[in-house]
Amino acid sequence: MSDSSQLVWSKVLDLDELPEGRVKTVTAGHTSLAMTHYQGKYTALENRCPHQGGPLGEGSIEKGWLRCPWHGWDYCPHTGKPPGGFEDGVAVFTTEIREDGVYVGLEPEAPRVRTVSDVMVETMTNWGVRHVFGMVGHSNLGFADAMREAEEAGKLTFIGIRHEGAAAFAASAYAKLTGKPAACFAIAGPGATNLLTGLWDAKVDRAPVLALTGQVDTQVLGPGAFQEVDLSTAFRGVAAWSQTVLHTSKPAELMNLALKNALLKRDVAHLILPNEVQELPAGERPASGPQGRITELQITPPADALQAAVEKVQAAKRPVIIVGHGARFNMDTITQLAEKLNAPVVTTFKAKGQISDSHPLGCGVLGRSGTPVASWFMNECDLLLVFGASFSNHTGITPKKPIIQVDFDPMALGKFHKVELPVWGEIGVVARHLIEQVAAGQSEDQRQEVKQRWSIWREEKRRRLADDRGNGVNSASVFEAMTRLIPEDAVIACDVGNNTYSFGRYFECRRQSVLMSGYLGSIGFGYPAAIGAHCAAPERKTICVSGDGGFGQYLAEILTAVKYNMDITHILLNNNELGKISKEQRADDLDVWQTSLVNPNFAQFAENCGAFGIQVTTKDQLDDAIQRALDHKGPALVEVKTDVHLI
Incomplete structure (x- = not known):
């Protein structure tokens, strides 16, 4: 006793x-x-x-x-x-x-024992991981407790989401916006497999993400324990690097390798954490970090390729620059190059907003979601200088023009068809070399022509504002109001569907950053991405643009935004239909089938969840509703009843 x-x-x-x-x-x-x-x-x-x-x-x-x-x-x-x-x-x-x-x-509790998980979490934060999105559960409790300790020490923020798929999308958006990895966290089995779609989104859009998944005890791996999934196999396609942490592993070294792979390959790295290994005493094993393990990625292009690029740019009279998502952290340099060359700048859809639509050389988005301004200048050019673009068929970069393609990844060069000059190098480095070596004043000044083409397109947009079939607000009006009201430094997370095509076409960016599920095109991306964006840049207003179909996939995440009082304004275009799919069925001469949706009153739903909600049914209500939502300090939703045919 x-x-x-x-x-x-x-x-x-x-x-x-x-x-x-x-x-x-x-x-x-x-x-x-x-x-x-x-x-x-x-x-x-x-x-x-x-x-x-x-x-x-x-x-x-x-x-x-x-x-x-x-x-x-x-x-x-x-x-x-x-x-x-x-x-x-x-x-x-x-x-x-x-x-x-x-x-x-x-008996008095013994002091908390430093564990393998503590070593890994400390290493993770030493690499600069500041946010983890996920769910705590029975097969990841040891690692969760280590993150709790790090959060109490002010080194980490954990965001508890309602579905693991949202965690992966949030981490992907965070990485797209910052270039730095966030982590997503799940239990074994279904929690881990729920991460896969968001991780594929990060992978194909070259965003560094760390996936952390629990696993059943090692002693029952193999015969088929409860919630056992062969996670090494399940993640083999999506993860550039995946390892299981075992009793004999060096935990800090595994975390080093995971984050090194994520950052250098701009890809997904994955650690599998068996339940009992997470709480093993770590003893004196030290944490680690990036010092001496990673280099700056300043790849200078081969001299011959650079010289050839200089000569071709020097000879061009109407060069046009196309920037993709891969150029997003080098836009100041690329803009300086454009100004020196008098070259219009068009963007891929994923790169929307990387140059302001009000810049004298900014020409908006190219392709299916784009403007006639961008396509005009591509068709009228005598040279395309392409930085960090994937040449997606949705973008439609013509192979009929001479192309200089610049990318850090040699496999991306000439990926789909031959280009006249592939240049392997870091985008900012190549752009600086061209600024230094190309003489100014050799090409035509196309600024006045850019102004004229924008004037023509804006007049067309003004005509479309009057379209009204009595079945809801037209998309041109929604995005015209957003163009006027959304703060210039906002981050805008877009979902997939007609709402996003209309955003690309009608919304004019100034200094906003735009996030989307680019190459994967996954519906449901928008609201989880807004959560990730808010965490990455809480000082900036976060805007979500989605349709009713996309938001319906992650409705519960508005509760996550309420829990953490995230300043997210959601513009929801509700037409009670998967409108993009209906449009595709009609385009294929098929009957429209199984695209209708039954929806709640989304504004009331937001209110029931503790957010601000307001519904818009007519065009004249847009400005007041959007402004009230923007002024609300916390999660807000503007539900706009829209006409599915006026996109």
């Missing part, structure tokens, strides 16, 4: 809380207990059955015995001993009945 004066006492029950003949789970400090009330006596028992770990506090007292809820083994509610003289009982702890309740005395 312990000396009661040395015990730490915790009140676990009120005097009238636990009826006679019942058992209940209580907590004293960090210890879970099964509290019984039988024959007038309160007893605190160890809450874990020694056979399968069943929680005895969830059992019942039958015929004088406390029965385990998992496998029916019995224990005495007073002594913790089983019948029949067996020795596999549970511990009993000191209990006192006081005037204000029932107290349990426990």
